[in-house]
Amino acid sequence: MTNGLCTVNSTTGASLADIGLSAGPVLRAAELPEDLLLSPQAPLTPEQLYRCWSAAESVAGDPALGVSPASKLSVESFQAPIFAALCSPDLKHAARRMPTDKRRPGPRTLVVEADGVGLHVPTVMPPEPEPPTSLVAYGLACWVALARLGTRTRVIPARLTMPNPPRTEVYADYLGKHIDHAPSVTVTFTPPGAQHPFLTANDAMWQVFDADPRRRLSDLDQAGATAARVRAAPLELLPAGATAAPDASRRLAMSSRTPQRRLAKEGTTFHAVLEDVRYSLARHYLARPEVSITEIAPLPGYDEPSSFYRTFHRWSGTTPKHARTETA
Template sequence: MTFTRSSIPTVSARIGALILQRASGLGMDAGQLMSGTGFDPAWLDDAEARMPLAVEERLWTRAVELTGKPSFGLLAASLIRPGEFDVLDYAVRTAPDLRTALQRLARYNRLLHDLASFEIIPLGEVTRIEHRFEAAGMQPCPPAAEFTLASLVVVASQLGGEPVPAQAVEFRHAARDEVDSYRRIFGVVPSFQAPVSCVVLASELLDRPVPAADPALSRIVTAHAEQLLAACDRQPENLAMQVRRQLAEGMAHGMISLRTVAGQLNLSERSLQRRLASQDTSFADLVDEVRHELARRYMADERLALGEVAYLLGFSDPSAFHRAFKRWTGTTPAAARRMRH
């Protein structure tokens, strides 16, 4: 997915839920942790919710501060259990071997994170897995980077039924804790301030069959993951444009609501709001933009009285239209009409 300057990268709110759960397990108050981060508690009850990447980073930073554990990301990874990341998780865990599991992670990770990517590089006896953000000038915050690489080793060990020690680990950031914290997870002491964050695993381990592999379930899960991935690719078709069209078509028949537009697009109100936010806009912003554009068109038709223009734009009364028009143009509707002569 390509991001422009106006795009807001998002991640699954499941990551936020995981951070909160891990911090709560250390005795932290969830409300205190969420305070000031921008995390909406409603996301905890919405399996499809996504949150801005900036919110995730603030949660990681605050969790480190409140728990007093610089290696909080490593701790969070050590407690990973099956199913915490839904379809992505099951696609990985039903793979026939660790190499296929990594390939699925690389392919389907966009279901969880807009920017994070994995590159799997075979190097003979070892395989290097590099983790980065696909956006110029951006990189994972240190706790998130440590959680991600530690998760690779933890999940690989769970799948294989035995510890999978790393051959080497590298992080872009400086060391954040005592080396023993890293050695307990990875089996080695990482290198720090490296060009890219990565973990290196023995190739022969990656080709071992996963004892609990389930081919039938694997086919079902990966088919579903492919459908979700295709939906991600279609989303930039620009939902905002679809909403604008619905507004323009329905406005003359009375102001149409968020509920109405969401129903026309086969979305819940919450999903529509969330997806518009991911495109750096909102339903209210689009209503205002469409009204402004239509106002210019209607004002050019002098057969329409100003009261009729207000009605066609869905305003409840002419005074509301008057205020909006002055905000858009700096002048009143009547003055704008006079200036045309």
């Protein structure tokens, strides 16, 4: 697998909602963290991205899932690259503005002008793992949706190609044309389609967004605040007694060493983060008099109240009972 990351964020949740899906069931089915979309830029490997898409397809029970999200493409979902593209004069200019980054393992678009007037857009897919068929078709459909959203007309591409195109007629009904079988993933627009004026054109707004997609792509190598994500995981894991780094790694869909390595860069360790979460949980429940101290002990992940008492004294220099009195 190529080294690199794709990203998802809260706009992904909005896109799922647009087609009647909740993020939780999809992420659970994909064996990904349920808090994944809370991150401004959640990094995913290609395998995780494809697994997430396949899970959405399974939960929706829709083998033509690529059509639904493309047809719901809108400014309201506020995906910065799409918004910036819609500020363009036409589809040809929009294609030039769509960001690419060779480090990314996900689909990458390379814009080639056919005969200097029309538009031919090939998409480079990573060699492995093999992407879901409907995800590839979705990428093609998005170009058509972008053209239609910008022009407010039913733009029909001159040709669409991909390996193993989907057999369902749903794509042809939406695209206005069948997807042809070919080794490459491409969409081609005639000169009228490529140069049809966008009613959404806004040069002043484009100046605002000009640097943003490039900045987003430059941030892909940084995983964000790993400590914050590791702190979130034990809130569900601790009551079940899961206190080891591998437990958090699985919850965060990371390899066993990744959290430790990234936490080290942030100047902390998994043990320190876990201890901080446990202490915070203990103080939180000690402030609630309706919960007995004996009942509190398992919540930070302790089997025996005596272990909780000793550890709390080490944390705070006092007993849980005394800490509760001080809080009151």
